[in-house]
Amino acid sequence: MIRSYTLENGRLKPSQDLSADMEKIAWIDLFTPSREEETAVENLLTVALPTREEMEEIEISSRLYVEDGAYFMTATLPSHSDTDKPLMAPVTFILAGKKLITVRYTEPRAFVAFPQRAEKVATGCTNGETILVNLLESIVDRLADILEKAAKDIESLSRDVFESSKGKASTRNDHFQRVLKDIGRKEELVSNVRDSLLTFQRLSGFLAHALDQSKAVKDVRARVKTMSRDVLSLADHANFLSQKITFLLDATLGMINIEQNAIIKIFSVAAVVFLPPTLVASIYGMNFDIMPELNWTFGYPFAIGLMVLSAIIPFWLFRRRGWL
Template sequence: MIKAFVVDNDRLRLADDLVANGDQVVWADLLNPTKEEETTIETWLGVAIPTREEMEEIEISSRLYIEDGAYFMTATLPAQTEIDDPLMSPVTFVLAGPRLVTIRYHEPKAFKTFPLRAEKVATGCTTGNTILIGLLEAIVDRLADILERAGRDIETISRDIFEARSTKVNKRNRDFQELLKAIGRKEDIASSIRDSLISLQRLTGFLAHVATQIKMSKDVRARIKTVSRDVLSLADHATFLSQKISFLLDATLGMISIEQNAIIKIFSVAAVIFLPPTLVASIYGMNFDLIPELKWELGYPFAIGLMILSAILPFWYFRRRGWL
C-alpha cells in the first residue's frame, strides 16, 4: 500500500494518487509494498529502493549509505507496544532531494500519529528532510513513552518482590513464578527498545553528516542534534532499566533461595529435635529381659517424660542460639 502526501497550506494532506500528483508529492509511505508498487516508487523517485531482505541486514554499510544521489537510512522500530511482546522490524527512510520515501512491513504507532498531527497543525514539514526530522521526533517520543511505562511496571515488580507476601508457601511460589515471567517480559521490552535506540543513534549520526553535505538549514541541523541527544539519553535510560531488571532477577532468585533454605531448615531442625526421643524410644523398645525399668511402676511415665525433655532441650538450645 502506498500513501502519498502533498503540502497544502504548510500542512500535509493525503493525496488520492501518487502518479497523478507526482510533482507535488513530498512523502510516499510504503506499507507491505507489492512488486508493482515498488516499481511505481522507483520510477517516481528515480532510484531503486531496497528489498525486505536488504533492509534486514545488520551491517552498517547495508543500512546507511548513499546511492544515485539518494540517502538510505534504516532503523529497527517497535510496533504493537501496547502488549509485552513488541514486533521489531526495520524501517527504511530514503531521502532524495525534496522527497522522502519510507518503506516498512509493520505499523509503528508514530506512522499513524505523525501524519494526523501534520494534517491538522502547521508543523513546518514541507520538504522531505523536515518531514524526516518530524517523523524521527515522533518516533523518539513514542520510544520515550514505552520506556516510561516499562519503568513504572518495573517499580511495581520491585515492590511486589520486597514487600510482605502471603504466609502460604504455595501462594508465595505462584507469586514468584509470576514475578519471574514479568521480569522476563520487561527485559525483552527493554532489550528491544535499546536495540531500536542504537539503530536510531547511528541513523541520526549519519543524518547529521548528510545535513552538512547538502547544506540543510541551521534550524534543521539544530533539530537533528536535539533528536540525537534525546536518543542518547533514552539509550542510557534503557541501559539503566536493563540493569535494574537484572538486579530484580537476582533479588527474586535470592528470595526463592531464602524460601527454600527456610523450608530445609525446618526439616533439619525437626529431624534434630525428634532424634533424641527416637533414641529413647528405641532403647526401651529393645527385647531384652533385663531392663531395669521394665518392672517399674513409673517406667512408662519416666520414658515419656524423658522423650519430651530430650525434644525440648534441643529446641530451647536452638532458640537461644537464634537459629529459629
C-alpha cells in the same frame, strides 16, 4: 499498501493518485508493499528500494548508504509495545531529492500518530527533509514514552518484590513466579528499545552528514543534532533501567532462596528435635532379656517422659540461641 502525502501550508495532505500528484508528493509511505507496488514506485522515482531481507541485515554498510544520489537509512523500531509480545522490525527511510520514502512491514505508533497530527496542525513540513526530521522526532518521543512507562512498571515491580513477605507460602510462590515473568517481559522491552536507540544513534549521525551535503537549512541541521543528544540521553536511561531490572531479578531470586532456606530450616529443626526421642525409642525397642525397666511398674511412663523431654530440650536450646 502505498500512502502518499502532499504538502499544503506546512501540513500533510493525503494523495489519492500517486502518479498524477508525483510532482507535488513529498512523502511516500510503503506499508507491507507488494512487488508490483515496489516496482511502481521504483519506476516513478528511479530508486531501487531495498528488499525485506536487505533491511534486516545488521551491517552498517547495508543500513546506511548512498545510491544514485539517494540516502538510505534503516533503523529498528518497536511496535505493539503495549502488549506482552512487542515486535521489533526494520524501517527504511529514503531521501531522494526533496522526497521522503519509507518502507516498513510493521505499524509503529509514530507512523499513525504523526500523519494524523500533521494533517491538523502545521508542523513546519516544507519538503521530504523536514518531514523526515519531524517523523524521527515523533519516533524518539514514542521511544521516550515507552521508557517512561517501563520505568513506572519497574517501580511497581520493585514494591512487589520487597513487600511480598505476607500471606501463605503457596501464595508467595505464585506471586514470585508472576514477578519473574513480569521482569522478563520488561527486560525484553527495555532491551528492544536499547537496540532501537543504537540504530537511531547511527542514523542521526548519517542524516546530519547527509543534510550537510544537501545544504539543508540551519534550523533542520540543529534539530537533528538536538535529536541526536536526546537519543544519547534515552540510551543512558535505558541502560539505567536495564541495570535496575538486573538488580530486581537478583533480589527476586534472593527472596525465593530465603523462602526455600526457611522451609529447609523447618525440616532440619524437626529432624533434630525428633532425633533424641527416636534414639530413646530405639533403645527400649531392643530385644535383650536383661533390661531393668522391662519389669518396672513405671517403665512405660518413664520412657514416654524421657522421649518428650529429649524433644523439648533441643527445641528450647534452638529458641534460646535465636535459630527459630
